[in-house]
Amino acid sequence: MTSTRRPIYVLNGPNLNLLGVYGTTTLADIEEAVRARAAAGGWDVEFHQSNHEGVLVDRIQEARTEGAAIVINPAAFTHYSIAIHDALEAAELPVVEVHLSNVHRREAFRHTSYVSLQADVVIAGAGAFGYEMAVEHLLRTLEG
Ligand SMILES: O=C1C[C@@](O)(C(=O)O)C[C@@H](O)[C@@H]1O
Numbered sequence: 629m630t631s632t633r634r635p636i637y638v639l640n641g642p643n644l645n646l647l648g649v650y651g652t653t654t655l656a657d658i659e660e661a662v663r664a665r666a667a668a669g670g671w672d673v674e675f676h677q678s679n680h681e682g683v684l685v686d687r688i689q690e691a692r693t694e695g696a697a698i699v700i701n702p703a704a705f706t707h708y709s710i711a712i713h714d715a716l717e718a719a720e721l722p723v724v725e726v727h728l729s730n731v732h733r734r735e736a737f738r739h740t741s742y743v744s745l746q747a748d749v750v751i752a753g754a755g756a757f758g759y760e761m762a763v764e765h766l767l768r769t770l771e772g
Pocket residue numbers: 642643644701702703704705706726727728729730731738
């Protein structure tokens with residue numbers, strides 16, 4: 629089913645393209661699961677990954693005018709990107725921050741998130757399923 633609604637943007641930061649190298653789940657698997665869950669609720673998904681901060685800022689700016697909401701795993705940029713923080717603030721969209729790992733159980737430098745300041749919901753430690761949780765939350769809260 630193709631939706632006339634604006635899509636949910638699902639954005640992924642640096643090194644997440646290597647997921648399949650370190651584990652069994654690939655980013656393509658996550659994309660498939662997210663698309664299926666969104667489609668079941670009548671929503672389309674724009675799914676992107678970039679290793680470049682500016683490209684992610686461009687995608688967030690695109691979502692600002694073309695998207696309904698943003699799910700973002702900014703990866704390492706989480707912990708220091710004021711540019712991504714500012715882009716999310718300007719977007720004025722619902723934002724769900726996702727981390728595969730529980731960043732709070734890891735190194736101290738991962739305990740700071742600039743993105744959380746702009747996130748409505750933060751999901752960390754649920755693995756790939758965290759992305760589906762994020763979409764599920766948006767399906768419940770976004771209006772038609
Ligand atoms: O690249 C990543 C992945 C991550 O965002 C996660 O999904 O758990 C956590 C970050 O600290 C790390 O830099």
